[in-house]
Amino acid sequence: MATCIDTSITTERSQVSQCPNRCQTDENHYKSLNFFRPTFSDHVSSIPLSENNTNFIHTRKIADFSFEEEEETETDSLWRKMKEEARLDAEQEPILLNYYHSSILSQNSLGSALANHLSIKLSHSSLPSCTLFDIFMGVVLEDNGIIKAVKEDLKAVKERDPACISYVHCFLSYKGFLACQAHRIAHELWSQGRKILALLIQNRVSEVFAVDIHPGAKIGSGIFLDHATGVVVGETAVIGNNVSILHNVTLGGTGKVCGDRHPKIGNGVLIGADTCILGNIKIGDGAKIGAGSVVLKEVPARTTAVGNPARLIGGKENPIRLDKIPSLNMDHTSHITEWSDYVI
Numbered sequence: 001m002a003t004c005i006d007t008s009i010t011t012e013r014s015q016v017s018q019c020p021n022r023c024q025t026d027e028n029h030y031k032s033l034n035f036f037r038p039t040f041s042d043h044v045s046s047i048p049l050s051e052n053n054t055n056f057i058h059t060r061k062i063a064d065f066s067f068e069e070e071e072e073t074e075t076d077s078l079w080r081k082m083k084e085e086a087r088l089d090a091e092q093e094p095i096l097l098n099y100y101h102s103s104i105l106s107q108n109s110l111g112s113a114l115a116n117h118l119s120i121k122l123s124h125s126s127l128p129s130c131t132l133f134d135i136f137m138g139v140v141l142e143d144n145g146i147i148k149a150v151k152e153d154l155k156a157v158k159e160r161d162p163a164c165i166s167y168v169h170c171f172l173s174y175k176g177f178l179a180c181q182a183h184r185i186a187h188e189l190w191s192q193g194r195k196i197l198a199l200l201i202q203n204r205v206s207e208v209f210a211v212d213i214h215p216g217a218k219i220g221s222g223i224f225l226d227h228a229t230g231v232v233v234g235e236t237a238v239i240g241n242n243v244s245i246l247h248n249v250t251l252g253g254t255g256k257v258c259g260d261r262h263p264k265i266g267n268g269v270l271i272g273a274d275t276c277i278l279g280n281i282k283i284g285d286g287a288k289i290g291a292g293s294v295v296l297k298e299v300p301a302r303t304t305a306v307g308n309p310a311r312l313i314g315g316k317e318n319p320i321r322l323d324k325i326p327s328l329n330m331d332h333t334s335h336i337t338e339w340s341d342y343v344i
Contacts, residue, residue: 078151078154082104082110082166083105086168087100087105110150111140111146112137112140114147114150118132118182119131127200139188146184150181153180153181153221153222154177156223156244157170160328161224174228175208176225176231177225180223182201182204183205183213183215186198186199186202189201199215210228210230214234217262218238220240220243221242225245227246228247229248230249232252234251234262236261237251237263238264239251240266240268240269241267242267243268243270244270246275246291247273248275249271251265254296261280262279262280264280268286268325269283269288270327270332275290276295278295278296281299282298283299284298287301288305290304290306293305293308302321304322304334
């Protein structure tokens with residue numbers, strides 16, 4: 001059993017050095033980087049191996065293995081679907097065969113494909129893709145939560161955007177999706193104290209994708225950044241799960257305070273284009289912010305705020321309550337007649 005585990009760890013580590021764009025540099029330099037998990041021996045249980053607790057440990061290992069196997073199967077299913085989509089695309093457009101091969105078909109996992117694609121997108125002459133690939137792959141291997149979030153983001157885009165024709169289309173071409181995944185890596189580096197590197201990635205994402213998310217911001221899963229151009233998210237902002245945000249949205253500070261100074265966005269929120277939400281205020285679960293709004297005060301759950309300055313549809317005392325999750329149905333216009341008597 002120990003031999004099998006050691007082999008899998010060796011295989012996992014070797015992926016970091018499989019960048020197709022590897023520079024001809026000393027491999028020992030990359031092996032010395034502290035990107036990896038501790039060895040298996042660091043996790044050996046300290047419980048004495050008596051007859052009774054041996055059964056307990058055996059049962060626990062079986063349960064853990066079954067759980068991991070189920071998760072791996074779900075992720076692999078999406079990855080297999082993406083590879084099949086890539087094959088079909090390459091058949092329809094043979095001129096793109098090399099692109100699909102290097103980006104998807106030659107990769108052995110969703111994580112390696114993501115690290116490779118982002119490293120190429122964010123590289124420049126003094127920051128080679130090989131260096132970025134090692135950084136990204138190291139973080140992806142270290143944090144299993146990133147791949148889970150990537151999977152949920154892919155599903156969110158495919159389900160909510162009628163313009164998205166496939167998972168591989170989103171993965172390769174949607175800059176909002178790619179900017180969000182780059183942020184996940186930058187945020188992990190920021191949390192590890194590697195702030196200079198995290199800020200460098202933020203800067204490159206801003207230059208390449210026109211999306212500026214501070215690496216300190218916390219973002220959930222199932223995120224859909226539609227078009228994404230001009231999205232700005234401040235350092236202490238928090239975005240929940242299953243949130244949809246359109247272009248030119250700012251989650252910023254008021255410029256008057258330090259510390260915790262940015263908005264907290266609940267689960268299932270829809271934020272329309274050209275919206276500014278400013279200050280350490282909460283947007284409740286399932287709320288909707290209309291396009292072009294400027295929000296300076298808290299928005300209750302399952303309500304709609306529109307205007308500059310934003311006001312609640314139905315009024316503060318008895319706002320109209322939404323019966324559906326706005327971020328999922330992407331409905332931007334319901335109840336608009338209750339907001340104004342003059343609607344063109």
